[in-house]
Amino acid sequence: MTRIATPAIDTATGATAEVYAQIKKAAGSVPNTFATIGAHGPAALKAVLQADGALAGGSLSKQDQETIKLTVSKVAGCDYCVAAHSLLGKFTGLSQDVLKAIRDGQPTGDAKRDALVHFVSKLVRTSGTVSQGEFDAIKAAGYTDTQLVDISLAIAVTVFTNVFNRINDTAVDFPAVA
Template sequence: MARFTAIAADQANGATAQVYAGIKQALGKVPNAYAALGTLAPQALTAILSADKILASGPLSKADQETVKLAISELAGCDYCVAAHSMVGKMAGLSPDTLRQIRQGNATGDAKRDVLVRFVRGLALNPGTVPEEDVQALQAVGYSGEEIVHIGLAISVITFTNVFNRINDTVVDFPVPQ
């Protein structure tokens, strides 16, 4: 059971209702994590959704965004985000086996994706400045400077969501990943 009570989408009013309406239009429903955030801090939810819009219109593919979000969520131990981004990753074209390999930090068979996973995991697990060779490895497989900025943005967005869901113990309303 979640620690914070969320207002149901059909009972929301004011700023929360406006945010929920946009989510419902885009996703068909208001997921539990968004409902809790919208209830407690609609401006924080709006900020996260705005950052996701920037990611969606940026140069990083949806599959790469989901790779980043899934790898970080697994390391954070956020069962909610692992389930959500496994489902969205599948919708973005990642196979169940690839999703499993990303979660485990294993090779996926896609050299570019594997460099991305190693980079993201290294960044999450090692404090301090990122080694030059890690950035060069991303560039060597074709990631531009702008894409690398968007990798950082994706990490920032999912880190906030991971932290909130871990605090809230948000009830997972996505299929459990295979």
């Protein structure tokens, strides 16, 4: 049971109903986290969706975006987002073995992906300026300055949903992962 009450999606009006309609059109349904955020903060939900839209048109592949989002979610301990990004990662073509390796903090067999997981994990686990060595390593893996901007945005959006779901204890409506 979630902590924040969420009215039935079909009772939404105004800005919330508009956002829900956009989500339904794109995804077929409104995930629980979006339903609750939209019910109480439609502007916040719009901002998340706009940020995801910016990422979709950005410099990172869909697989890299889901790698980042899954990594952040695992570090944060957000079971909702781990389940969601495991499924979404599968839809981008990441194999179950790669997704499990990301969740377990193990090598994926792809040096560039492993560098991304390491870099993102380091960013979300620590504070302060990233060391020159960490910066050099992500650049040596092939990530550009533009991609570093998009990596930062992907982390920021994921942190928001992770924190919200941890506060709300959002009921997971994606296939659970071990």
